[in-house]
Amino acid sequence: xxxxxxxxRSASLxxxxxxxxxxxxDDITVATKYGDVKVSxxxxxxxxxxxxxxxxxxxxxxEPVGAISTRGGDGVASYIQDIAKKVDIVGTSRETNxxxxxxxxxxxxxxxxxxxxxxxxLLSKIAPTIVPxxxxxxxxxxxxxxxxxxxxxxxxxxxxxxxxxxxxRAADIKHVLEAKIPADKRGTSLIRWMPQGALVLTxxxxxxxxxxxxGFDVTDADLIKRGRPHSSPLSLENLSKIxxxxxxxxxxxxxxxxxxxxxxxxxxFARLDVVKRDQVVPVDGQLWTSASGPIAANAIxxxxxxxxxxxxxxx
Amino acid sequence: MRFWxxxxxxxxxxxxxxxxxxxxxxFCCLASLFYGAGDVGPSEVVAVLMGAGSDDARFVVTxxxxxxxxxxxxxxxxxxxAGALMQSVARNPLAEPGLLGVSSGSAFAVAIALAxxxxxxxxxxxxxxxxxxxxxxxxxxxxxxxxxxxxxxxxVLAGAALSSLLIAMTSLLLLYNERAADEIRFWVTGSIAGxxxxxxxxxxxxxxxxxxxxxxxxRPLASLALGERVAIGLGYKPGRIRLLVVFAVALLVGAATAxxxxxxxxxxxxxxxxxxxxxxxxxxxLCLCLPIGPLVILSADVFSRLVxxxxxxxxxxxxxxxxxxxxxxxxxxxxxPTL
Numbered sequence: 001x002x003x004x005x006x007x008x009r010s011a012s013l014x015x016x017x018x019x020x021x022x023x024x025x026d027d028i029t030v031a032t033k034y035g036d037v038k039v040s041x042x043x044x045x046x047x048x049x050x051x052x053x054x055x056x057x058x059x060x061x062x063e064p065v066g067a068i069s070t071r072g073g074d075g076v077a078s079y080i081q082d083i084a085k086k087v088d089i090v091g092t093s094r095e096t097n098x099x100x101x102x103x104x105x106x107x108x109x110x111x112x113x114x115x116x117x118x119x120x121x122l123l124s125k126i127a128p129t130i131v132p133x134x135x136x137x138x139x140x141x142x143x144x145x146x147x148x149x150x151x152x153x154x155x156x157x158x159x160x161x162x163x164x165x166x167x168x169r170a171a172d173i174k175h176v177l178e179a180k181i182p183a184d185k186r187g188t189s190l191i192r193w194m195p196q197g198a199l200v201l202t203x204x205x206x207x208x209x210x211x212x213x214x215g216f217d218v219t220d221a222d223l224i225k226r227g228r229p230h231s232s233p234l235s236l237e238n239l240s241k242i243x244x245x246x247x248x249x250x251x252x253x254x255x256x257x258x259x260x261x262x263x264x265x266x267x268x269f270a271r272l273d274v275v276k277r278d279q280v281v282p283v284d285g286q287l288w289t290s291a292s293g294p295i296a297a298n299a300i301x302x303x304x305x306x307x308x309x310x311x312x313x314x315x
Numbered sequence: 316m317r318f319w320x321x322x323x324x325x326x327x328x329x330x331x332x333x334x335x336x337x338x339x340x341x342f343c344c345l346a347s348l349f350y351g352a353g354d355v356g357p358s359e360v361v362a363v364l365m366g367a368g369s370d371d372a373r374f375v376v377t378x379x380x381x382x383x384x385x386x387x388x389x390x391x392x393x394x395x396x397a398g399a400l401m402q403s404v405a406r407n408p409l410a411e412p413g414l415l416g417v418s419s420g421s422a423f424a425v426a427i428a429l430a431x432x433x434x435x436x437x438x439x440x441x442x443x444x445x446x447x448x449x450x451x452x453x454x455x456x457x458x459x460x461x462x463x464x465x466x467x468x469x470x471v472l473a474g475a476a477l478s479s480l481l482i483a484m485t486s487l488l489l490l491y492n493e494r495a496a497d498e499i500r501f502w503v504t505g506s507i508a509g510x511x512x513x514x515x516x517x518x519x520x521x522x523x524x525x526x527x528x529x530x531x532x533x534r535p536l537a538s539l540a541l542g543e544r545v546a547i548g549l550g551y552k553p554g555r556i557r558l559l560v561v562f563a564v565a566l567l568v569g570a571a572t573a574x575x576x577x578x579x580x581x582x583x584x585x586x587x588x589x590x591x592x593x594x595x596x597x598x599x600x601l602c603l604c605l606p607i608g609p610l611v612i613l614s615a616d617v618f619s620r621l622v623x624x625x626x627x628x629x630x631x632x633x634x635x636x637x638x639x640x641x642x643x644x645x646x647x648x649x650x651x652p653t654l
Contacts, residue, residue, distance in 0.1 A: 237380075
């Protein structure tokens, strides 16, 4: 059976390649949320209006000319600033500056699955706009998105290599983690610290997916209501509900360390067991709670690896 | 409706009104200690008060609920008295620090500080008070242009315009600085959760000065209510009295805003209820505002903890829900009295 299927697959691949050959010099058709979109295979100027798209485009070897600023910042997220020095800002995650997009004379616009139809109608008049299908927040959402962008940019094979590389790396880290941390000490929550208390972020989050892949047991402590991405800010009286083996803590700006300092001023936080054990890990909120894509995934895995190398001793 | 604005025919003695109100306040203080968004219930609280109880319960009662109750008492007192003073000096039952832009002036000053890098934990009270003072002068200045002092609607319109201008400017600031936005969002709706007693203690000096001012101006203010000529005839200087009142209001509102955020409508509801109980005399009103202010804030706060467990609702949302109907009732009342 599997032999047959394999034969079929190679046959269809061969046919596909045969058909693709004459098309190569022409157009690529991409299935998107708003229907099939035709793009040229000679793309020079890419504008991304989604942080994950900027990340994916760079990872695939392109240099986008325009991007939106990260939440809580004026420019692109700090983790990608070195790579994306020359990118012009064309808006924020809430609002795209259409005139700035037009000024970039894009060949293609890469957007998030959350792009509303009205916005799509405007952007697609400027250039072919790629909006992947989306099914809400999913830990592997970035992979689905990346495949669509890669198809539009004609780099599908490279995308698969990158995706495999990320998951291999996560598996490697998981080996180390399982050797270092006993099975009942791997409970983890990702929180955002607010002045009035803490917000628990969904286990379906991009960074939480990577934590899980790297071997942590990610929970939301049953605090997130169905249909909501995150919990409401907890009352200080209920802060003990987030007490866990590990806490990863982010704020909207990049300075996780400052957030930790602010949190520790709150007596209700300082008395949590996880704080006393010094197992609260401050992380860059731009990277951990706003970004997505393979470069971000690697940066997050860097953080996890670094944690295992420096903070966790072999038992 | 009219009954509410006129002094009851045989004015009840202030004592017979104060006693039940104070009892009610004591009841509210206990509720504020007994109930919260967490799992610590009344029986555990009693155990803690008797010196027993678990560590968790002790922490919740002594470190969270007790400071919160004290801060609620303080903020309610300040806002209630400030509201009564403003209404008396503006001769307008709608004058209220929240509506007239005094609170938003204070909040704007705080937002500037946050945008420049301060954190809510280290907010300067003086700054909030300075903002309140400037807000006070702006609104009185605008309302007195062209000399139509006794037009209550004009004052409220001026206040509303100033208020929205300041709120817009605050949002503009926050737009440029999302960290401050994150920090300030909860604070802007008003809340007495998570503040500590140290912050409260730092407010006390200015609070004492403000109350001293209030005691000093209470009698002249009452005679001013009889008309400027009567006050002058009795040897008071109306200009100086008004200046002292504005000063006291700025100190009180600034201090309350620094610790609880701009809690709207308390300054409207509290004197309104006080006048309804004991009549329009400012001295009696002020006396009664002392227990009613904390009563209003504490009951709203207890409710705010219980409606959204395990999270909490911002206090300011609840006071607005109670205050807005009262505002409409006053405006719709058959005769809008000038005080």
